Amino acid sequence: xxxxxxxxxxxxxxxxxxxxxxxxxxxxxxxxxxxxxxxxxxxxxxxxxxxxxxxxxxxxxxxxxxxxxxxxxxxxxxxxxxxxxxxxxxxxxxxxxxxxxxxxxxxxxxxxxxxxxxxxxxxxxxxxxxxxxxxxxxxxxxxxxxxxxxxxxxxxxxxxxxxxxxxxxxxxxxxxxxxxxxxxxxxxxxxxxxxxxxxxxxxxxxxxxxxxxxxxxxxxxxxxxxxxxxxxxxxxxxxxxxxxxxxxxxxxxxxxxxxxxxxxxxxxxxxxxxxxxxxxxxxxxxxxxxxxxxxxxxxxxxxxxxxxxxxxxxxxxxxxxxxxx
Amino acid sequence: xxxxxxxxxxxxxxxxxxxxxxxxxxxxxxxxxxxxxxxxxxxxxxxxxxxxxxxxxxxxxxxxxxxxxxxxxxxxxxxxxxxxxxxxxxxxxxxxxxxxxxxxxxxxxxxxxxxxxxxxxxxxxxxxxxxxxxxxxxxxxxxxxxxxxxxxxxxxxxxxxxxxxxxxxxxxxxxxxxxxxxxxxxxxxxxxxxxxxxxxxxxxxxxxxxxxxxxxxxxxxxxxxxxxxxxxxxxxxxxxxxx
Ligand code: SF4
Ligand code: SF4
Numbered sequence: 001x002x003x004x005x006x007x008x009x010x011x012x013x014x015x016x017x018x019x020x021x022x023x024x025x026x027x028x029x030x031x032x033x034x035x036x037x038x039x040x041x042x043x044x045x046x047x048x049x050x051x052x053x054x055x056x057x058x059x060x061x062x063x064x065x066x067x068x069x070x071x072x073x074x075x076x077x078x079x080x081x082x083x084x085x086x087x088x089x090x091x092x093x094x095x096x097x098x099x100x101x102x103x104x105x106x107x108x109x110x111x112x113x114x115x116x117x118x119x120x121x122x123x124x125x126x127x128x129x130x131x132x133x134x135x136x137x138x139x140x141x142x143x144x145x146x147x148x149x150x151x152x153x154x155x156x157x158x159x160x161x162x163x164x165x166x167x168x169x170x171x172x173x174x175x176x177x178x179x180x181x182x183x184x185x186x187x188x189x190x191x192x193x194x195x196x197x198x199x200x201x202x203x204x205x206x207x208x209x210x211x212x213x214x215x216x217x218x219x220x221x222x223x224x225x226x227x228x229x230x231x232x233x234x235x236x237x238x239x240x241x242x243x244x245x246x247x248x249x250x251x252x253x254x255x256x257x258x259x260x261x262x263x264x265x266x267x268x269x270x271x272x273x274x275x276x277x278x279x280x281x282x283x284x285x286x287x288x289x290x291x292x293x294x295x296x297x298x299x300x301x302x303x304x305x306x307x308x309x310x311x312x313x314x315x316x317x318x319x320x321x322x323x324x325x
Numbered sequence: 326x327x328x329x330x331x332x333x334x335x336x337x338x339x340x341x342x343x344x345x346x347x348x349x350x351x352x353x354x355x356x357x358x359x360x361x362x363x364x365x366x367x368x369x370x371x372x373x374x375x376x377x378x379x380x381x382x383x384x385x386x387x388x389x390x391x392x393x394x395x396x397x398x399x400x401x402x403x404x405x406x407x408x409x410x411x412x413x414x415x416x417x418x419x420x421x422x423x424x425x426x427x428x429x430x431x432x433x434x435x436x437x438x439x440x441x442x443x444x445x446x447x448x449x450x451x452x453x454x455x456x457x458x459x460x461x462x463x464x465x466x467x468x469x470x471x472x473x474x475x476x477x478x479x480x481x482x483x484x485x486x487x488x489x490x491x492x493x494x495x496x497x498x499x500x501x502x503x504x505x506x507x508x509x510x511x512x513x514x515x516x517x518x519x520x521x522x523x524x525x526x527x528x529x530x531x532x533x534x535x536x537x538x539x540x541x542x543x544x545x546x547x548x549x550x551x552x553x554x555x556x557x558x559x560x561x562x563x564x565x566x567x568x
Contacts, residue, residue, distance in 0.1 A: 072431075075413075077411070079412065085409065224381075227513055229524055234385055
């Protein structure tokens with residue numbers, strides 16, 4: 001498939017934004033159970049939530065570049081019963097609303113106690129709203145992943161690993177950003193977030209490697225024989241039905257040379273996993289915000305390459321009809 | 326139930342592209358049009374087509390065969406392009422099974438074209454919406470046309486009659502009979518899309534005659550033995566008899 005930059009930015013920005021919110025909320029839940037110190041609601045929770053909203057907003061913005069008719073985008077909420085794309089478009093604003101509400105609660109300080117759990121743990125409004133946001137954030141990971149995983153003839157994508165990888169990549173980059181943010185705001189939570197980011201990065205290393213291995217061994221179900229229905233081992237295409245290319249030759253091929261393709265794969269393997277892990281482990285306990293920020297930025301760059309490769313690797317069966325691209 | 330469809334006879338198609346041009350001509354001025362053309366006279370002309378003819382060569386010389394292969398939307402009975410559409414712009418008509426794109430609703434997200442295994446949807450570069458074969462829905466029901474012309478433009482244009490049009494759910498229709506009796510097959514059956522359009526394979530009519538069918542093995546009266554050829558100078562039958 002042709003990797004469109006709008007979608008590359010969309011998926012990576014959303015993933016990081018969701019991850020950042022989940023990180024902030026995790027800290028709040030830990031604090032509610034007395035496992036972490038309480039944080040400044042304005043400088044930490046509200047500001048962090050705004051940062052997450054900015055990432056989600058940028059993602060939403062870049063998604064418009066993918067549409068031929070962005071002015072009609074509102075229509076895309078119509079088919080949530082069948083379309084994962086429609087579901088994503090519904091969940092994203094819901095998540096943004098939940099995060100905005102969560103930020104507003106923290107900012108305004110209006111955070112009434114809803115009920116007490118086992119007479120020890122106080123559940124406040126912000127905790128409840130955050131829980132809704134958490135559900136929505138995970139739902140959004142599911143939707144984003146399923147948009148790709150549900151197309152069964154794109155066999156490279158049609159695996160649960162797609163959803164798992166989208167989720168874990170988002171969590172890893174979001175928690176790294178949270179670590180940098182925590183370091184900047186002086187809350188001392190950088191190591192907490194960074195630890196989780198390291199765990200997520202290590203786990204996603206294995207799940208992404210699993211999908212790479214799976215794809216390397218993939219046997220495509222469609223062949224030129226099933227595509228045109230002629231049973232012969234040797235079929236050569238003589239004409240593709242277009243002189244200057246067509247939508248089919250532009251949308252479904254990545255168009256990069258073999259070398260660039262292999263290069264991007266190594267770029268993402270290096271930038272997403274070992275480098276951020278190295279920086280993050282140096283960051284643990286060091287109190288140096290710069291290390292966390294560098295880890296996040298390098299991993300984010302790597303994720304752009306990862307997403308490019310994710311698209312480029314998918315081989316659409318329609319390509320069988322365009323043998324000489 | 327009605328499921329309109331095309332049946333394309335690869336045995337007959339000569340790859341003349343008459344269906345391609347007539348399709349473009351009809352649809353660019355029809356309800357689905359205009360279909361963009363970019364640099365039509367330039368070095369690399371490109372544009373939107375609902376139907377394209379490709380050519381394949383099967384086998385190795387001298388055992389080769391040229392297969393011209395027209396490709397358009399197959400109006401699948403289980404179209405994967407429909408449920409993925411977020412706006413409902415892609416839909417399948419209940420009454421006749423035609424798969425259409427509502428050009429007022431489409432946001433041009435291209436998701437449906439990813440979901441179609443056959444690569445028959447094209448995003449129009451001017452209108453920025455998804456377009457595809459409509460089976461000439463604005464023509465086949467047009468009562469102002471003579472009945473023989475109420476068929477898709479490609480079917481009317483095909484000089485070799487390689488394209489049949491009709492209801493594949495009616496077992497006695499021309500298309501159903503052709504599929505049944507001439508080995509009609511769907512493309513890429515592995516994706517479970519159940520394409521309504523079918524293709525008829527290339528076929529050769531061959532007769533096998535064995536030696537003993539030419540000369541009778543048991544011929545006691547020598548009735549059918551081969552007679553020696555008469556000399557060139559011998560008189561012919563016409564010369565010896567007068568009728
Ligand atoms: S051929 Fe493609 S566009 Fe046409 S109905 Fe089937 S899946 Fe949809
Ligand atoms: S391009 Fe148009 S028809 Fe296709 S899925 Fe998007 S909105 Fe639906």
